[in-house]
Amino acid sequence: MEDKLTVPSNLAHQNKRLKALLKKYKHAHHLQNALILLSEQASTVAELTLLYPAIHDILQKYVPSKSFYVVLSNRHTNLLELSYFSDEKDGLAIALNQHNSFNEGATGYVFKQGKTTYFTKQQMQDAANNGLFKALGTPAEHWIGVPVFQEKSIIGVLAAQSYDTKQGYSPQQIQLLEVMSLYLATAIERVKKREQLEAEVKVRTQALTQSNAALNLEVEQRKRALQRQQILFKISELATQAKNIDDVYLQLHEIIKSITYADNLYIALYNKDSGWLSFPYYVDEFKKNPQSRRFSKGYSELVISTEETQLIHPDRAKALIQDGTVQRTSPVPEKQMATSWLGAPLKTSQGVIGLIVCQAYNNKHIFSQDDCELITFVSHQIATVLQTKLANIALKKSHQELEFRVDEKTKELRQANLHLQMQIDERKKIEQQLYHDAHHDSLTGLANRSLFLTQLEKTLQEYHRFVEQHFAVLFIDLDKFKSINDQLGHHAGDQFLISVSKLFSQCIREHDLLARLGGDEFVILLTHLTEPQQAEDVANRIINLMAEPFCFKGSSLQSGASIGITYSNQSYKNTDEIIRDADAAMYYAKNSGRNRYELFHPLLTQAIPEQQSPVLHYLEQLPMNFRSSEIITLDENCQSESLLEAFGEHPILGYTSFDILKKFACDKEQHLNVELQLLQQAYTQTSNANLNVGLLPCSSLLLAHPEFNLFTDALSQCENKTQLCLLFDEQEIRYASATQIENLKQLSLNGYSIGLNNFAKDKCELNLLSEIDFDYLLLSSTFSKRILQQASYDLQLQGVLAITKIKNTKVIAKGPAILNFRALLDKHGLGFFIGKQSALNSSLQPSISHSESLQR
Structure with a gap:
């Protein structure tokens, strides 16, 4: 009976033992397979930027590591710098902003301890509360950090974390991470040596290319000498042959x-x-x-x-x-x-x-x-x-007569062929002229309406296929053209139109299209644009050229141009909508004082009751959060966030609904009332949100006397004077009166935060920076972009940075895609940015891919 009971007991013991061995062998297989894959990647990957994603892919097969990053120590600064980062919740922007703080977090703790450390969410919180390190980023349910050694020195940390409470790290998985870290330093060195070898190969290849060029030059010279010799032989043979x-x-x-x-x-x-x-x-x-x-x-x-x-x-x-x-x-x-x-x-x-x-x-x-x-x-x-x-001609006189006749016939045939070719060429020219006349204005020689609409239709279709190929249409109406016709005659009007068409042609690029619709109306199609500012630059050039008086036979008259601009939009389905919107913007520019340009906004085509002011009607139709969404707020880490979701483009970056509200004010008094209301709402929003600082665009009209008293009364509602930075446009301040400048200085002396917007849009004037103590200086998008293109702009930037460093002024670069050039601008000395998220951030964090931010 005892034997029968012993047999099952032994079998159960053996099964348990076999399962333990199987688990052990499986873990050993995983380790071996992971090391083989790591060795293969280290042997084949050409760049370090490709090695870390490959390691991440290997780890994800065996360890919960969707959230994984690697930091290495910089031997010059003794700081931990981010080499690779992938996280389920925190975007790359957060990691980049905190890269100087890795030494103070859990990662730095592992680096200092020099040993593997595993924390649950509660354990990490307890350790942070006990002062072992600072808690950074979104808290994870499970976190493990493994030191990376090179020989006996620690060079960095490999970390993985899980946001799933049920998905922790087993001892086998921890062991796998440790084994991977042992081989990581070796793999990094192998890839670095491969990169150095490739660089040496490129240098040697370049030297060989130069040597070949010199050899080719020598061969070319010898060929030329041989050619000359052959030419001499041919000419010498003519004497006998x-x-x-x-x-x-x-x-x-x-x-x-x-x-x-x-x-x-x-x-x-x-x-x-x-x-x-x-x-x-x-x-x-x-x-x-x-x-x-x-x-x-x-x-x-x-x-x-x-x-x-x-x-x-x-x-x-x-x-x-x-x-x-x-x-x-x-x-x-x-x-x-x-x-x-x-x-x-x-x-x-x-x-x-x-x-x-x-x-x-x-x-x-x-x-x-x-x-x-x-x-x-x-x-x-x-x-x-x-x-x-x-x-020998004298000896062959009889033969010469016959040869002369043959030569004459040959010449006649040649001339006949030439005449026939000329007739063919003439017919081609006539056909080309007929096509040109059908598609061009007879007076100015510009494209006519038919050709312009055809080209605009092609451009619109191309834009719907490739949304990155933006375009803009400028609708131009000449001011006081009727006065020229009435006072100087229609012949003078024609000469004026011809002169204007030549001026407009100087303001556009070769691939842009200028057309005359009829009368004194012109349109321009600008293609391959990267930002709306380029269309505004063209409009400014036209307006500046039109500022010159028109002279004809001793008489002189002043004209101008009212310009409406509409930018490419996916909502446009046909060319009529584009022409309509550009025309509406042009009429608003004409009604707003002429000799100016206006960007199209949907408000221009809205039906508004006659008895109600457009701006007041529009304010009543918008919720409270719209009017405060025009503020950019900055936290203590110099990262920007908006209080509420913005409507349209941000005012710091381009044309906005904030601007259109102020532009629709009927007069100066209403303009001031609107701006003061927006200012009060901005204070309310920033105070409720309890944020550090917000950037708010303001008009220089608020600095005039006695409006300045109303302005300071509104400012008195703010408990923290530096909670809002009041941004004034550089062009307005440049032409401000002495009273306005003194009031602006008084704001700074009273402890209010002030800033200068759109600096160096058309020229860089450093006297404003030295005369007034600004807290923030926002470079124009045009200047920010040209810093990377022209050395002269970098020299101007260094002058700006020298003054702002003394003044303790934060300099901010801005632009629609400024973050794509963040690393390059950082080398020029710029550390603050306002713009759209880069493509890398968009791929890692789709939920904020269209938000605007200030990055450092």
Whole structure:
């Protein structure tokens, strides 16, 4: 009976033992497989930026590590710097903002202890409360940090965390992390050495390329010498192989063609005794074979008299005519004037017997000094061959008559072919002219409505396929055009339209389209835009050019341009909607004072009751949170967040509903009332939100007397004077009165936070920075972008940073995609940014991909 009971007991013991061995072998297999994969990645990955994601992929197969990061110690600064980061909840922006604080957190604790540490959520909170380290980021349910060693020195920390209470880390998984960390330093060194090796290969490849270039130059020189030698052989063979003098001329022409441009070539012979110049060979696309003439003052005579090769371009031709060296017996049509002329003398032992000339029309070719050397080189040999052949002409007089007839027929056929080609070309020109006339304005030569709408339709369709290819339409109406017609006459009006079209053409790029719709209305299509500011820059250039008076026959009138701008939008389905919105913005610009531009806003097309002011009506229709959403708030870590979800673009970044409300104010008093109401609401919102600082755009009108008293009364409601930074536009402050400047300084002296917006939009004036103590300086998006493009702007930036450092002013770069250039701008000395999230942040944190932020 005891034996029967012992058997099952033994079997159960063996099963338990087998299961333990299986688990052990499985764990060993996981370790081995992970190390093999790590070794493969270290052997194949070319960059460190690719190694860390590969390690992360390996870990996720065996360890809960969706949230995983690696920090390494910087031996120069002794700070832990982030090398790789992936988290389920915290975005990369948070990690980058806190990279200087890793030494104070749990990661730094593991680095100092030098051993693996595992915390649950409660354990980490207890440790933080006990002062072992600071709690950073979103609390995790399970967190483990493993030190990374290189030989016996710790160089960094590998950390993984889980936000799932049921998903912790077993001893086997911890052991796997530890084993991976042991091999991580070796893998990093292998990849670094591979990167260094690739860099050395590139340097050696470049050196080899330079060596090959020098070798190619030597080969090219030898080829040129061989070519010259072959040309001499060909010319020498003409003396014995050519059947007649005409054959000599033709073959000489082919030889010259092989070394330079010679579509138009002639050979002239000079009889010194008779003083006549003849042209036995003449090929030209415009002129027939000229008749012999007496020696006079032409280009050919200049070559013969100087016995030197002459290279003549239009500038030298004018100079020769002006000083009398060259004289023309009859005017030459401009189309038939050579734009480049090259002639070399044919010199023999008896003197100059003629010359050989190559010429080009319509800038088809510009002869160079190399061409001069080549034609001079072959002209001596040509002269010898021609002299030999001409000596035999007297012996073959009968044959010459027959050859002359053949040559005449050949010339007639050539001329007939040339005439036929000219007729074909003329018909093509007529067809092109008909197409041009159908799609262009007859007065100004600009594109007409038909061509503009066709191009706009293509652009709209392209934009719907590729949303990153933004465009803008500018609708332009000339101010006081009727006055010009009435006072100076319609002829003056036509001349004014022609002059305006030329001015507008100077303000756009080659691929942009300028069209005249009719009368005094023009439209511009701007394509391949990266930001709306570019369209505004074009409008400003037009307005500045139109500020000049128009003068006609002693009379002068001042005009201007009212411009409406609409930017590309996915809501546009057809071109009529785009023209309609641009036209609406233009009419608002005209009604707002003319000679200005306005951006389209949906409010421009809303039906508003006549008895109610548009701005008051719009304020009543909007909820309270809309009017406060125009504020950017900054926390103590210099990170921005908005109080509420913004409506439209942010005022710091572009055209906004905040601006349109103030623009729709009927007069100055209403404008001030609206701005004071917005200011009071802003204080209320920031006070309730209990945030550190908010940036609020303000008008310089608030600084004028007596409005300044109303302004300071509104400011008195703020308990913390620095809770709101009052932003004033740099262009308004530049032209502010002395009273306004003194009131602005008084705000700073009274402890209020003030800032300067859109600094250096058109020019950089440092006297404002040195004269007034600003807390914040927001660079314009144009200046922020051009810092990376032109060295002169970087020099201006260094001057700005030098002054703001003394003044303790925070300098902020801004732009629609400024975060894409964050690292580059940081090298220029900029540490604060306002703009849209970068593409990397968007991929890691889709929920905030369209939010606006200030990053450091």
